[in-house]
Amino acid sequence: MPNRLILSMIKTVTKIVSLFAVCSVLYVMFFCFPLLSEATVTGDCSNCHTMHNSQGGQPMNYNESSTPNKVLLRGDCIGCHGQNPGGTQNIILLGNIPQVLLSASATPLAGGNFKYLETDDNRGHNVIDIGNSEDNTNMFPPPGDQHSSGILQANFTCSGKYGCHGDRTIEDKLSSLKGAHHTVDSVLKFGGINEVNQGGSVGLSYRFLKGVKGGEDSDWQATTGPTNHNEYKGATSMGPSSLTSPANNTMSGLCAECHGYFHGTESSNIGGASPWLRHPTDIILPSSSTKEYRLYNGGTGTNNPYSLSVPVGRANIPNNPGSFVNPGTDDAVVMCLSCHGAHASPYFKMVRWDYKGWPGTGADGCDPETGKHGCCNVCHTSKN
Amino acid sequence: MPYIKKLEKNFKITGIFMKRCWHSRRRFLPFGVLILFLFLSSLLYQLAFGYRLPKYTESAHGNISHGVNRTGLKTPINFGYSTGNCAHCHEQHSSIGGTEPAPSGDAPNNYLLFAEPNITSQDANFCFQCHSGTGSVQDGGIIEPNANNDYGSQFGGGAPNSTNIKDAFYFGKPLRTWNDGSSHNLLKLRDWWRGRSGGSWMTANTNACIACHDAHYSQKNHDPYPSPPQYKTAIRKPNDPSSEQNRPRNLWGDEANSDAGEEIMSEYTTGYQAPYRTGKTTYEPAGNSTQDGSNLPNFFAFCNTCHANAIPNGKTDANVGSRNLYASRWGMEGNVHGKKAGAPSATNGGHLIAPYNQPDAYNYALSCTDCHEPHGSPNPFLLRTCVNGKDGIAVRISSGHTDWNYLNFYDFCSACHSIAIGLGTAHGFINESNKLTTDCMSNGACHTHSAPLLF
Numbered sequence: 001m002p003n004r005l006i007l008s009m010i011k012t013v014t015k016i017v018s019l020f021a022v023c024s025v026l027y028v029m030f031f032c033f034p035l036l037s038e039a040t041v042t043g044d045c046s047n048c049h050t051m052h053n054s055q056g057g058q059p060m061n062y063n064e065s066s067t068p069n070k071v072l073l074r075g076d077c078i079g080c081h082g083q084n085p086g087g088t089q090n091i092i093l094l095g096n097i098p099q100v101l102l103s104a105s106a107t108p109l110a111g112g113n114f115k116y117l118e119t120d121d122n123r124g125h126n127v128i129d130i131g132n133s134e135d136n137t138n139m140f141p142p143p144g145d146q147h148s149s150g151i152l153q154a155n156f157t158c159s160g161k162y163g164c165h166g167d168r169t170i171e172d173k174l175s176s177l178k179g180a181h182h183t184v185d186s187v188l189k190f191g192g193i194n195e196v197n198q199g200g201s202v203g204l205s206y207r208f209l210k211g212v213k214g215g216e217d218s219d220w221q222a223t224t225g226p227t228n229h230n231e232y233k234g235a236t237s238m239g240p241s242s243l244t245s246p247a248n249n250t251m252s253g254l255c256a257e258c259h260g261y262f263h264g265t266e267s268s269n270i271g272g273a274s275p276w277l278r279h280p281t282d283i284i285l286p287s288s289s290t291k292e293y294r295l296y297n298g299g300t301g302t303n304n305p306y307s308l309s310v311p312v313g314r315a316n317i318p319n320n321p322g323s324f325v326n327p328g329t330d331d332a333v334v335m336c337l338s339c340h341g342a343h344a345s346p347y348f349k350m351v352r353w354d355y356k357g358w359p360g361t362g363a364d365g366c367d368p369e370t371g372k373h374g375c376c377n378v379c380h381t382s383k384n
Numbered sequence: 385m386p387y388i389k390k391l392e393k394n395f396k397i398t399g400i401f402m403k404r405c406w407h408s409r410r411r412f413l414p415f416g417v418l419i420l421f422l423f424l425s426s427l428l429y430q431l432a433f434g435y436r437l438p439k440y441t442e443s444a445h446g447n448i449s450h451g452v453n454r455t456g457l458k459t460p461i462n463f464g465y466s467t468g469n470c471a472h473c474h475e476q477h478s479s480i481g482g483t484e485p486a487p488s489g490d491a492p493n494n495y496l497l498f499a500e501p502n503i504t505s506q507d508a509n510f511c512f513q514c515h516s517g518t519g520s521v522q523d524g525g526i527i528e529p530n531a532n533n534d535y536g537s538q539f540g541g542g543a544p545n546s547t548n549i550k551d552a553f554y555f556g557k558p559l560r561t562w563n564d565g566s567s568h569n570l571l572k573l574r575d576w577w578r579g580r581s582g583g584s585w586m587t588a589n590t591n592a593c594i595a596c597h598d599a600h601y602s603q604k605n606h607d608p609y610p611s612p613p614q615y616k617t618a619i620r621k622p623n624d625p626s627s628e629q630n631r632p633r634n635l636w637g638d639e640a641n642s643d644a645g646e647e648i649m650s651e652y653t654t655g656y657q658a659p660y661r662t663g664k665t666t667y668e669p670a671g672n673s674t675q676d677g678s679n680l681p682n683f684f685a686f687c688n689t690c691h692a693n694a695i696p697n698g699k700t701d702a703n704v705g706s707r708n709l710y711a712s713r714w715g716m717e718g719n720v721h722g723k724k725a726g727a728p729s730a731t732n733g734g735h736l737i738a739p740y741n742q743p744d745a746y747n748y749a750l751s752c753t754d755c756h757e758p759h760g761s762p763n764p765f766l767l768r769t770c771v772n773g774k775d776g777i778a779v780r781i782s783s784g785h786t787d788w789n790y791l792n793f794y795d796f797c798s799a800c801h802s803i804a805i806g807l808g809t810a811h812g813f814i815n816e817s818n819k820l821t822t823d824c825m826s827n828g829a830c831h832t833h834s835a836p837l838l839f
Contacts, residue, residue, distance in 0.1 A: 122481065138482025262477045268491070275501075275589075277492035279476040290632065339476075348463070349480075360448045360466030363441040376470065382633060383440045383470075383600055 041181040047095040048181075050074050070174045077158040077173065078114075078129045085115060090222050098220045100343050101130065110221035110230055111207070112341035112350065124344020125164075127157050146260025146269075147243040164342075165208045168244040168257065180208045188216045190231075193319045199249050206233065206251070213249045215317045224308050226323035234313025234333025235282040238264050251313060252281040255336040262336075281335050285312065285379060287328025292382040294327045301327060309352055309366050310338050310378040334379070435634045435642040436614065441468070444604035444618065450525040452514070454498070456486030458523060467524070473497055473599070487513065487521055494589070502589045503570050506557050507550060511593045516550035535757050535768065539669035541662035542770025545762050552759035556701060562788045563780050566767075567760025569701040576690065576699050582623025595622040596686075596758075601635055614639050615648070617681050621689045637681020645685060649677030652684060653723060653749040657740055659800070660773035664738070668754070675739065683751045684714050684722070714749065721750045735802040737772075755796075764791060771799035 041048065050060035053068040061067070062075040062083055069076055075083075082101030083092055090099050090109050101114045116123040117132045126134035133153050134140070140152050151162050159166035159173040166176030183203025187194040198213040199205050206214035215231030232251045239247030241260050246253030256263035262278055264270060271277040285293040287301060294301035297310070303324040306312070314322070315330035325332045341350045346368075348356040353368040353375040363384065365372035377384045440446040451468030461481060465471050471480070478484055478492035485498070493500050501510040514522035515532065526532040530544070534552055537544035546552035555565030574592035577583035586595065593599075596619050603616040617637035624631040624644070634644050646652045656677035658667035667675040695709035714722030725747045726734050734740075740748055756766045763769060763779040771777060777799060782790045797803060 136481055140482075143479045143482050144477060259477075271492075271494075275494035276496060277494065278478055279496060356463065356465050356469065356471070358466055358470075359441045359446060359468050363439075363446075382437075 040184055041095065043095050048074055048080065070172070071178070073174065076129065082114065082130075091219065104346070107222065110217065110342075112343035112345050114344050116344040116346050119346070120348075122348055122350075123346065124341065124350045125156070126153075127163065128154065129158055142258040144259035144261035144263075146264075147241070147257065149243060149258045151258060159208070164254065164258075165210075166202050167210050177202060177208060179203060185216075188214065189218070190215055190320050193317050195233075195317055209246070209251075209254050210244075211246045211249055212251055212254050213317060214251065215319075215321065217321070226306060227321045229306070229308060229311070229321050231317050231321055232311065232313040232335055232337055233317060234315055234335050236284055236315050236330060236333070238270060238280070238282045240264055248282065250282055250333075250335065251337055252335045255281075259336075279339075281338075282313075283334050284315075284329065285325075285327040285332040285334060287326075293379055295381040296325055296327055296332065297378050298381075299325070307366070307378050309368060310375050311335075312338060338379075339375075435631065435644045436639045437633050438601040438603070438635050438638060440600045442603060443598075443601050444525075445473075445599060445602075447525075447604065450528075450531075450604065453523045453525060454485070454514075455521050455523045456488070456498070459486075461485075501591045503574070503592055506553055506567070506570055509550075509570065509593065510591055511599075512550040515548055517548045520548070534759065534761070535753055536761075536770035536775075539661075539671075539753070540659070540768065540770040540775075541671065541773070542768075542775040545769055546760065549759060552757070552761075555760035555762055556764075562764050562791065565760065565762035566701065566764045568758075568766070572699055572701065573690075576695065577622055582689075586622075596620065598633075598635070601633060603635070603638070612640060612678060615679060615681075619681060619686055621686060623689055636686050637683075640678075646682050647685075649680040649682050649684075649751055652682040653677070655723065655747045655749045656680075656751065657748050659754050659771065660739060662770065662773050662775055664773040667739070677751070680751060680753075683753045684712075684749070687752045688712055688714070712752075721748075723747070723749045735804070737800060737802050739772075740800055763796070764788070767796055771796065774799040 049072045050068075051072060053060050053066065053074075058064075059066045060074050061069065062079045069079070073079070078101055080095075080097055081099055083097070083099065085101050086103055087099075088103050088106040090102060090107055091097065092099060098109050100109065100111055102108075104113065104115045104118070106113065112124060114124060114127070114130045117126055117130060121132070121134045121136060126132060126139075134156075137153070140156075141149060142151055145151075149162070155162040157163045157173050160176035161168055161171040163173055163176075166173065166180065168176070170176040180201070180203040183201065185204055186192040187197040187204060188206060193215050195213050197204065199211050202208050202210045206212040206216060213233040217228065217230045221229055233249055234252065235248035235250045237248075239250075239253065241247040241253050241256035241263055243257055245257070247256060247263070252263055261269055263281055265272040267277065269278070270280050285296055287294045289301075296304045296312075297307040299305060303326060306323050306325050312325055312331070313333035313335040315333055318331075322331060339351055339355075341352055344350055345352055347354045353366065354361050354373040355376065358373045358376070361373045362371060363374055366375035366378050368375065374384060441448075444450070445452045446468045448466060448468045452472035453467045454472040457463050457465050457471060457480070463471075463480060463485075474496040475484065475492070475498050476496060478496075487499060490499065495501055497510055499510050499513055503509040514520050515526060520527050526548070530537070530547070532548050533544040534546045536542045546555070553567045553570065555567045557564070557567065570592040573595060574586060574588075574590055577586045577595055578588070578590075598620045602618040602620070605616045605618045615638050617635050619636045620634060621631075621636050621644075624634045624636070631644050634642070636644070637647050640648045640651055649656050654676075658669070658675040658677060658680065660666070661668055661671050666672055668680075670679050691709075691712040694711045697708050700709050712722075713719055716723050716725075718724050720726040720734070755768060755771060757768055758766070761767055761769065763777070765779075767777075767779050769775065769777045777795045779791055779793060779796050781788065782792045794803065
């Protein structure tokens with residue numbers, strides 16, 4: 001009996017140790033290697049929330065403010081996503097939080113770094129949360145404001161009615177994102193892409209841009225490569241946008257909620273066909289042999305290499321990031337983000353490259369990081 | 385089961401075919417070699433005889449020192465766009481910094497241009513937004529003194545009759561009398577090309593200027609010419625639009641040995657002799673010692689893209705008169721100003737003066753631009769006022785006449801010909817006092833571009 005008891009105890013201890021080991025491995029996977037996890041917020045509640053904004057008599061807010069935030073958060077948008085404006089860490093490991101305000105010398109994530117606004121107001125979207133508002137009064141309401149967004153210098157923010165993220169029918173920026181961070185969003189993740197189930201809620205929308213579909217890179221493009229990037233939703237024609245709903249669930253359709261005249265087929269917009277009145281978006285790069293676009297990014301017209309500097313959208317989001325672009329097909333859609341950053345870029349009008357300086361900055365090639373700013377030529381291949 | 389049988393049959397047929405191919409490989413070998421040869425030939429042909437693709441940044445508009453540079457992007461806000469940048473002509477969103485830069489006030493325009501591109505009259509034209517005098521929206525470049533003078537001034541050294549393109553196209557309009565001068569009628573030129581072979585790309589909304597120029601590739605061609613085989617040129621043939629299959633992006637006159645044809649004048653003929661510039665010590669167009677046309681586009685072939693045909697009455701400007709504009713015949717059977725042999729200078733044939741009076745050379749073939757302006761001139765028929773170093777030439781209706789058949793050509797022709805006048809000469813009907821000519825160019829007369837008998 002004693003032997004059996006000892007054996008039973010050993011077995012029990014072994015089970016406990018094994019369970020502990022498994023739990024430890026899982027813990028390490030989730031917290032020490034957060035990039036492997038889903039965007040769905042994981043980890044301790046206290047990473048983001050505070051019950052009383054007080055611990056040992058000290059405020060718990062990231063900015064050390066004693067003013068409590070809604071939803072018991074320890075910070076507002078920038079409080080979490082811009083924790084160290086002078087730092088270089090583009091993803092805060094504790095909580096796996098992508099950063100949109102960090103040192104200008106740091107590697108920016110796909111949306112861009114609001115820090116560039118310190119160079120000039122015209123480098124990005126001057127949300128009040130950054131504390132560096134747009135001084136050019138002509139920028140309010142937003143240029144091309146077809147749907148009367150009501151956005152002004154004083155209310156322009158990250159989310160809600162006067163922002164881009166969240167539910168734009170809700171004015172409060174935090175309320176507009178309610179529940180989104182806790183939504184299981186595997187339908188937006190590569191390997192599990194399911195467009196049918198995307199866009200129905202903020203949490204199931206690409207980067208919490210309500211209604212927008214897409215494929216989310218797991219590290220927000222902190223690292224990039226031919227098969228390591230976001231996939232943006234495009235469409236083969238420009239649908240009518242509205243104030244709160246992106247046309248055709250596309251990224252460009254979202255931009256059109258505020259910049260509506262820069263999208264759409266009306267004569268006051270872009271026009272219905274070439275010759276265009278403004279630069280078209282949500283249109284397939286032509287493959288005609290008489291046109292220059294088939295040679296996108298130095299290709300021959302078939303399986304052209306995808307350009308990270310001048311990305312295209314896809315009418316159908318692939319289950320894995322695609323390394324090819326085929327002009328004339330659904331996987332070669334011109335979009336706003338083909339040329340512009342979302343938050344901010346180092347360049348005038350948040351263009352992805354120094355368009356304004358071209359050709360003075362050097363005519364040939366497109367690689368902004370190495371000073372080559374001829375990126376219009378990625379599509380307009382004969383205008384080099 | 386039928387499917388299985390069908391599959392077996394297909395395999396059997398394929399097997400037999402492959403077996404026969406293998407056994408008859410000697411018979412197929414020559415075809416294979418031929419196909420390979422044709423492929424390689426095509427490849428080598430493209431490499432050896434293709435034409436040069438110009439770049440925007442080599443163009444007059446894309447140059448970072450004298451290219452496009454819109455004043456509206458500098459004032460009231462200086463956005464800091466590089467000279468030569470696309471934004472000087474194109475507005476991606478018809479808005480920069482929340483407003484539309486000057487010239488503004490209209491709806492967004494076709495091709496994203498800052499104003500409507502097509503022409504609505506002889507002086508309303510997108511190109512003239514910059515290529516004009518007062519009111520030009522260009523800063524620097526073409527608005528600098530003598531930067532955009534007429535051909536006779538730019539390349540012949542004469543006094544300018546026009547210092548910008550808009551003014552050049554306004555000669556002869558709107559009064560449309562012979563003494564007002566002449567210019568290519570842009571609307572009629574556009575309509576002439578519409579629907580013609582190679583001209584189907586031109587529509588009622590096409591800017592006529594792009595028949596002859598490509599806004600993205602045309603080069604500033606009055607700089608000192610670079611070394612052969614490449615040259616600078618501002619022109620492209622109207623049937624080579626950049627967006628079409630024919631010869632996309634091919635500039636005319638920018639290279640020798642092009643498979644697009646004899647692009648250089650010296651390729652077209654060994655009989656070309658460049659005229660003098662004013663001062664008569666240097667030659668057109670570059671103002672140096674080159675005189676064999678190796679630095680000049682083959683303007684005959686260029687102009688003949690249209691003028692190989694007679695232009696019917698009504699298709700040209702009203703002040704041409706009530707007849708067709710003759711086809712230009714520059715071949716051996718045509719006109720002595722072309723390849724047709726004239727009488728040797730040694731026998732005083734043509735009564736030529738320098739530099740055409742060399743005794744052993746007489747079969748000269750001129751360039752159209754030796755005598756004609758491309759855009760417009762205060763003279764009729766686009767005739768230059770500065771020819772072969774002789775400046776100030778005025779061709780007008782002779783005194784006492786109102787009919788265009790009585791144009792006084794003496795001053796013009798005598799720039800190259802020593803014309804004996806007065807009683808007892810071939811031109812005995814001309815006298816020194818009024819230098820009258822009579823009906824010398826109208827239908828059936830002696831001097832036309834297509835008269836087969838005399839000239």
